[in-house]
Amino acid sequence: MTGHSADVAIIMGSQSDWATMRHAADTLGELGISHECRIVSAHRTPQRLYDFATGAKAAGFKVIIAGAGGAAHLPGMTAAMTPLPVFGVPVESKALSGQDSLLSIVQMPAGIPVGTLAIGKAGATNAALLAAAVLALGDEALAARLDGWRASRTAAVADHPSDDA
Ligand code: RP5
Numbered sequence: 001m002t003g004h005s006a007d008v009a010i011i012m013g014s015q016s017d018w019a020t021m022r023h024a025a026d027t028l029g030e031l032g033i034s035h036e037c038r039i040v041s042a043h044r045t046p047q048r049l050y051d052f053a054t055g056a057k058a059a060g061f062k063v064i065i066a067g068a069g070g071a072a073h074l075p076g077m078t079a080a081m082t083p084l085p086v087f088g089v090p091v092e093s094k095a096l097s098g099q100d101s102l103l104s105i106v107q108m109p110a111g112i113p114v115g116t117l118a119i120g121k122a123g124a125t126n127a128a129l130l131a132a133a134v135l136a137l138g139d140e141a142l143a144a145r146l147d148g149w150r151a152s153r154t155a156a157v158a159d160h161p162s163d164d165a
Contacts, residue, residue, distance in 0.1 A: 008035040008131050009061045011052065011078065013068035015039060017091045021067045023121045024089065027128035031145050033135060036061075042073040049074070053081035063131040066114075067124060069093040072104040075114045085134060087127040088114040 008028055012021045021037070028035045040049050056064060056078075064082065066075035067089035075088030090101030098119035106116040115130060117123030129146075136143035158165070 006034040006036040007062045010037045010065045011040040013041045013074050020091045023124040024128040053078045056082045065127045069101045072101040079114045088116045089123040090119045092120045
């Protein structure tokens with residue numbers, strides 16, 4: 001896989017994960033970070049996973065965000081095949097509310113790290129913010145945008161609760 005110019009790859013195990021993972025994409029978009037979204041299933045498309053993970057660094061990606069639900073092996077298997085930082089997002093499953101996804105992603109053996117986020121939308125959003133923080137280490141303009149993004153969220157918190165909110 002060559003010719004990519006995006007900094008962040010957002011991969012997910014299924015179309016059904018997009019409702020969650022779009023929050024990562026939206027957040028990266030708000031911060032002006034280039035990204036590419038792909039469906040890559042550890043179980044249904046293992047060759048696609050192998051090709052993506054082994055080629056991700058050479059393709060120019062710097063950070064990978066991987067979301068999956070249930071028997072969520074996508075983030076860990078990706079991390080096993082790339083030196084890039086991998087952030088895992090447990091998607092909320094129907095049967096077990098994402099507890100299965102979380103435990104599948106978080107319990108990696110020593111030596112193959114996956115930075116595991118919260119279940120669902122919060123995790124997807126925060127994965128994007130962590131990716132932004134990593135990229136901002138070498139990009140002062142992005143660092144300033146990230147500071148602004150965080151400041152705007154702080155400013156949006158009211159001092160008192162409202163009946164109308
Ligand atoms: C996982 O199985 C996917 O990441 C998804 O969260 C879950 C269910 O997939 P679908 O049956 O909705 O395609 O591989």
